[in-house]
Amino acid sequence: MKKLFCFFIITVLVSSVLGMSGCSSDGQNQADAVSETSAQKFDEAMRLYEDGMTGKALEAFRQVDENDQTHYPAAREKIDELTHTLFEMHVNKAGEYYTEEKYHLAVSSLETALGYKDSQPVRSLLEHYKDKAESNQQHVISPGDIETLKKKMLTYEGGSGGLKIALDNIYTREFSIGSIPVQVSDNTVFLKLWVNIINEGEKDVPVKPEYIKLYTSDDSAYSYHPEYSRHLENSFTGILLPPNGRISGRVLVLIPLESSYRFEYDDGTNRVEKTVIPY
Numbered sequence: 001m002k003k004l005f006c007f008f009i010i011t012v013l014v015s016s017v018l019g020m021s022g023c024s025s026d027g028q029n030q031a032d033a034v035s036e037t038s039a040q041k042f043d044e045a046m047r048l049y050e051d052g053m054t055g056k057a058l059e060a061f062r063q064v065d066e067n068d069q070t071h072y073p074a075a076r077e078k079i080d081e082l083t084h085t086l087f088e089m090h091v092n093k094a095g096e097y098y099t100e101e102k103y104h105l106a107v108s109s110l111e112t113a114l115g116y117k118d119s120q121p122v123r124s125l126l127e128h129y130k131d132k133a134e135s136n137q138q139h140v141i142s143p144g145d146i147e148t149l150k151k152k153m154l155t156y157e158g159g160s161g162g163l164k165i166a167l168d169n170i171y172t173r174e175f176s177i178g179s180i181p182v183q184v185s186d187n188t189v190f191l192k193l194w195v196n197i198i199n200e201g202e203k204d205v206p207v208k209p210e211y212i213k214l215y216t217s218d219d220s221a222y223s224y225h226p227e228y229s230r231h232l233e234n235s236f237t238g239i240l241l242p243p244n245g246r247i248s249g250r251v252l253v254l255i256p257l258e259s260s261y262r263f264e265y266d267d268g269t270n271r272v273e274k275t276v277i278p279y
Contacts, residue, residue: 162201
């Protein structure tokens with residue numbers, strides 16, 4: 001009986017040892033599988049990195065298992081590097097959009113940058129960009145208002161002094177002097193402004209294109225381009241305009257394209273303001 005009991009105990013112990021050995025083997029197999037998958041993720045991330053696919057490479061490096069001591073430290077370094085790279089890339093892109101007056105895109109780019117890395121200076125810049133985007137939105141004119149303002153632009157209106165002015169215009173990105181084209185940036189246009197002036201005062205008035213300015217939505221002033229303007233047909237030139245006299249001609253202004261501008265003619269005595277709708 002004793003022998004039978006001992007045999008039973010030995011059988012149980014052997015089974016337990018074999019079971020523990022099997023569990024240990026299964027655990028090791030699982031660990032090896034995780035390590036192999038993690039290594040594949042790292043290799044995939046490196047391929048994306050070398051191909052310049054920065055965003056996808058970052059996400060792939062984040063998939064490397066932290067228990068993979070062979071690849072995780074290197075993946076962590078790449079994550080830090082790419083996070084900084086993407087942060088700077090979107091901040092720089094936001095600056096380009098802002099320069100091009102694409103304010104909503106500038107805001108979006110800064111928000112994306114902050115998703116990669118927090119920065120108080122960038123947060124402050126984002127608030128400025130948001131204010132600019134909101135201000136610019138307020139300058140958007142409805143189609144009905146555009147037609148009304150166009151008609152008013154064509155109508156003679158006065159201000160201080162005896163001069164009355166009516167305007168017409170056309171804008172283009174294409175301009176040439178003779179057969180030589182003049183290049184402008186994507187957001188800049190040549191605005192050919194047709195200026196019509198009547199002197200309803202009682203004295204002769206010196207009229208000059210130098211007294212003309214166009215203002216953009218940020219209140220930046222743009223004067224006519226004398227060198228380019230003289231190549232226009234019917235170029236506007238200075239004259240001593242007598243009472244009841246009329247003069248008309250074109251001036252060329254290089255200006256960022258916006259939905260409207262503030263026109264100002266100011267010679268110190270006569271001052272007229274109008275709204276210009278480019279078309």
